[in-house]
Amino acid sequence: MTKRGLIQGELGGLLERGLSRRAFLAFCGAMTALLALPPRYVPRVAAAVSGAPKIPLIWLRGSGCGGDGEALLRTTGPGAVSLLLESLSVDYLEILMASAGEAASDLRAATIAAAPNGYLAVIEGAISNADDGYRHTVGGRPFRDVAREVSAGASGVIAVGSCAFDGGLAAAGGGSIGAGGVGEVVAGRPFISLPGCPVNAANLAATIVHFLTFGELPPADGRGRPLFAYGSLIHNQCERRPHFEFGEFVEDWGDEGAQKGWCLYKMGCKGPEAYANCPTVRYDEGASWPIGSGQVCIACTMPGFWDSMGPAFRRLPPLAPFLPWLTADVAGQVIVGGTAGLAVAHGTASIVRAGVRRRRAARARLAEEAPETAPVAPPVAEPEAPPVVAPTEPAPEGTPVEFEPETAELEPPAEPELEAPEPVPPPDSEDA
């Protein structure tokens, strides 16, 4: 194909793809499948998505990297542009909108005041609380006030990305803006969280499609994460799982195992503790996902993952059995019920969360007392809330063959490494 020929076909094609009905229907089909709805829902989804009147959308950018809006622009199918421009009225989106300054703020206010059927609010980034919220201002006001105002009138609020979920990076150890999740500013409105760093745009699109089709946000777990996307453990869906069962691991970057696509567990993969649909939906219309590209999962959909799941390349201690039916909610209930082993093994337990809160509070105190000289606590696991302890029950049948030898590296639950640069070699007594 000549260069000229390529560009002729290409530019026309690019334009057409953004506009065509066929691409739009394909998008609706993909969304229906992602939401685990039967194919007969496709016409209903298509009708709802292309229906009038358009629902206004206000997209706010909190204290984050802006990567979630970028994810939407980069990675959803051609239908994303249709969804944005044809199905929704994108009234406020700082990265694209024509107006600026007060005119932009006025548009936002007008949408809040005027929308007869309500509007959808999507918020990325964390809520900044330090200095009364003045570490993040928009139009001369704290961002959190704007977020509160926009949330209050919304018929649905979607928090996208890990920072909007629970503060994310800004809330990690050493953070100083008193970062919290968007949930802090949403009171009494339908609310859902789509953690991930960045959010998988397919999940965001599906959530919006669900909202347009059924007039409500999809069912969610106790932390507000929709079950269609965050209901299953990554490890249980992973394409490399058979290698885990057969004890075939990547031992060094680029080694034989890496070339053969073996399990990344020993390199620090957090797939066994993270809930998300990355292995099945993947990114960019199924092009790839981190483990598919040879890198470990960093559990970016989990609460406080930079600290609770980090360091990224520290290998997980052996876990409780992987139970396919276990959801983040069940794990949470179990820990409340006192069966610590199961729940903490999944890192979602409220006790961990509480530990993170305590730690943050302690840091905030430290920071207030001695802002300049306070040493930053190393971002390691919390003594009073160890992320992982040994299973309390004997492993059931089907326990991976590689499990037994692994226990040699089980870490003492009560003393996670604090200052040591690397995990302390575990005492032998920890053998199960």
Next chain:
Amino acid sequence: MPRMVIDPVTRVGGQLRLEAQVEAGAVRDAWLSGTMYRGVERILVGRDPREAWLLAQRICGTCGTAHALASVRAVEGALGIRVPRNARLLRNLVAGTQLVANHVAAFFQRQLLDWVDVAAAVRADPAGAVDFARSLGVAELPGVDAFEAVRKRLEASVESGGGPFSGGPWGHPAYRLSPAADLVLLSHAFAALEWRRRFTSIQTLIGGKTPHPQSFLVGGMATAPGWGGPSDVAPGQHLWGTGRKVPSALGTARLDAIRALVDEAAVFAEEVFLPDAIAVASAHPEWAAVGRGRRHFLAFGDLPEDDAERPALLLPRGRVMDGDVSRLVEVDQSGVGESVDHAWYEPTEEPLRRPRDRGSAPRYDGPRGRFTTLEGAERYSWVKAPRYEDDPIEVGPLARVLVATAAGEGDVPLRFQRAMALTGGPADAAFGTLGRLVAPAVEAVVVARAMRGWLDDLEANLADGDLAVADVSLWDPASWPAAAEGWSIGESGRGAVGHWLAIHGGRIERYTVVDAGTWNASPRDNRGRRGAIEEALVGTPVEDPERPIEILRVVHAFDPCLTCGVH
């Protein structure tokens, strides 16, 4: 006279506030304020240097790749690690993708609405649009029907009273292009949105997702070829996993997909992006004189072309001072210092704090309660004010192109000269807003072409049996010295990025980031001198203070990123 305020400045990275003193139809003075602080440098302290890049990458959702690379390179520098050839080529491909995609977004998504009147495009004759498209050299490209479809779409959006085009300064006398040209450029913007979405999947193919591709590694890349060479399915399947084939991270199918995208990128940059940028520039010749700054330019340089210790760089390193492109001035990481005299941080002992000194903590003493102006505030931004050997300096694609011109390297100088000649501006037009419009398009062409070369090299190297993607000899922290220091100076799409770090006992002891946004969007420094954009704004004409489109043109041409700038 009260200051004019634009907050938020939209279509930029991060949160930007702009205040300007406008007198007699022109900007007399300007103040740029980054109004969102996160404190990533301090969050990095105490962490495992091997995971630092993951956090540093989150400095920016658009330019994160540059920060991830800067971070792994800084750690590699501290430990003395050299990455294998395959890793260099893969990194260049990921970085090249970010750079080209950034430039396309900067022009079509972030700048175009300053130059193109959407309301006029709605009135355009689609047949005239075809003629205009042909005049750009993009023959027979999309037909009347396609332009009419876009026109209708724009019409529906404008009539709805909502959507991204509402409230724009349509009808402003500064809009100079014909309605047909407006329609063509907006059509290209839609196409660019779709093209860019596909193009960035190179990062997904190599790194698993985008933004924030995840296959970087201290020592190389995690993306590995198949056992024995590129193959599409990683061998070693088990019956247990039948039907769940593990795709090879660097299989032939992926390499072919990347090749198609890279080839398409070169054509898109050369036949759509560059002609469009030139068309906008040539319709506004007087803008050659607007947006001039001090004419000091700096490039750290990036995209290594070989595996030597001091490799040749596709984007060369150096400085151009006082607009003298006949002389290349040296650049070294030690020349960088930051002032916090006008930023919300604890004061430092030195007037210009070196990146290797201890960082200063945030200290907000700005107004509380809803504020309308920062006038009278000594400190007015979360952006620090980096200076090179005491000079305020501009970074970015224009700086890189001028530095390449001074260095006389590669085909960038000639291409840029030719493109600027086509705009019909004066000989020194490059130093103003027109230069900032055209330089990224020229660079996109050059980098997209280079990507093809890196991909060829990668495939040839793999075919030769060199399958190494990482040097893991120093992966174990036990093999590290007790203390080490490292840095990396390179480029993001938006300009010079430096990371400096110290490692102690296997943990990060200190981390400093100086980014393109920090350089360009900096506030005043210890000697009260304006930052690059502030300086460029002085003298900008403002016809209608209610709709200061000219100010936005100057700011957007820098493509500032405040998420990066503050970090």
